[in-house]
Amino acid sequence: MTNVTNKSSKHEQPHPHHHHPHPESFWSARAKALESLLIEKKLLSSDAVEKIVQHYEQDLGPMNGAKVVARAWTDPDFKQRLLEDSETVLKELGYYGLQGEHISVVENTDTVQNMVVCTLCSCYPWPLLGLPPAWYKEPAYRSRSVKEPRKVLQEFGLDLPEEVEIRVWDSSSEIRFMVLPQRPEGTEGMTEEELAELVTRDSMIGVTKVQPPKANVREEENNEKL
Numbered sequence: 634m635t636n637v638t639n640k641s642s643k644h645e646q647p648h649p650h651h652h653h654p655h656p657e658s659f660w661s662a663r664a665k666a667l668e669s670l671l672i673e674k675k676l677l678s679s680d681a682v683e684k685i686v687q688h689y690e691q692d693l694g695p696m697n698g699a700k701v702v703a704r705a706w707t708d709p710d711f712k713q714r715l716l717e718d719s720e721t722v723l724k725e726l727g728y729y730g731l732q733g734e735h736i737s738v739v740e741n742t743d744t745v746q747n748m749v750v751c752t753l754c755s756c757y758p759w760p761l762l763g764l765p766p767a768w769y770k771e772p773a774y775r776s777r778s779v780k781e782p783r784k785v786l787q788e789f790g791l792d793l794p795e796e797v798e799i800r801v802w803d804s805s806s807e808i809r810f811m812v813l814p815q816r817p818e819g820t821e822g823m824t825e826e827e828l829a830e831l832v833t834r835d836s837m838i839g840v841t842k843v844q845p846p847k848a849n850v851r852e853e854e855n856n857e858k859l
Contacts, residue, residue: 697728698761698811699832701738703825706816716740716813728760736761739802740813741839746793747800748786748839749810750778756804758811762834769838779803789840802839812839819845 672678701723705712715722719738723729728736736758739747751757752775757765768774777785782799786792793799802810814836820828823846835841 694763695761695832695834695837696829697763698758698834698837699829700825701726701728701761701811702813702832702837703828705738705813706820706828707825712813719811723761728758730760735808736811737802737808738811738813739800741815741842743815744796745798745800746786746791746839747802747810747812748778748782749802749804749812750775751804752776752779753805756806756809758804758809761811762837766834786840789835791841812837814839814843817843817845 701715705715711722715738719736720729723736723738741747751769755765755770757769759765774785778801782801783793786799804810814832816828817831820831831843831846833841833843836843
């Protein structure tokens with residue numbers, strides 16, 4: 634069953650060689666030229682540019698969403714509040730603002746797999762997941778996720794049983810969605826910080842599942858061989 638939901642509607646012999654750097658792209662050169670011009674006109678400062686770059690590199694990213702997921706896995710009261718009033722809880726944690734004004738968290742279960750798409754453009758919860766991946770903005774993903782979500786998930790390596798319901802959530806400028814993935818087995822003794830390291834951006838978009846620690850995966854593989 635598929636629901637489409639829109640709340641807003643190695644070895645070589647050493648040899649001498651010469652290093653030839655890759656030519657700078659047109660857009661990169663243009664961006665640098667524009668930056669230089671704005672600084673020259675005193676409309677922008679180098680410090681301001683550095684702060685913006687640092688913000689996108691260090692402050693925005695899926696590590697924020699991963700922290701929220703890990704806390705929800707370890708704190709039942711927090712999880713309940715998060716699912717009932719996502720926007721308020723996330724704002725309390727400091728996750729709001731540009732592309733994060735209205736965010737709703739939806740939970741995966743044994744019988745429900747949620748996945749997020751923006752059919753109109755690329756609305757996405759930046760404060761929690763950082764900038765959207767290129768494939769999220771592609772017309773193919775935006776259309777096929779609605780028409781054939783099960784097949785799209787299979788292409789991401791997620792082959793779900795037919796009895797699992799797939800719910801497709803359509804993000805918009807009025808509301809953006811993040812998936813709360815299921816906690817993998819074998820993580821009972823892990824700390825919140827350790828759990829956060831397992832959570833991936835794609836699992837919070839809903840196109841993959843969170844995998845157990847590598848040690849547990851190797852142990853399961855060895856058991857299957859036996």
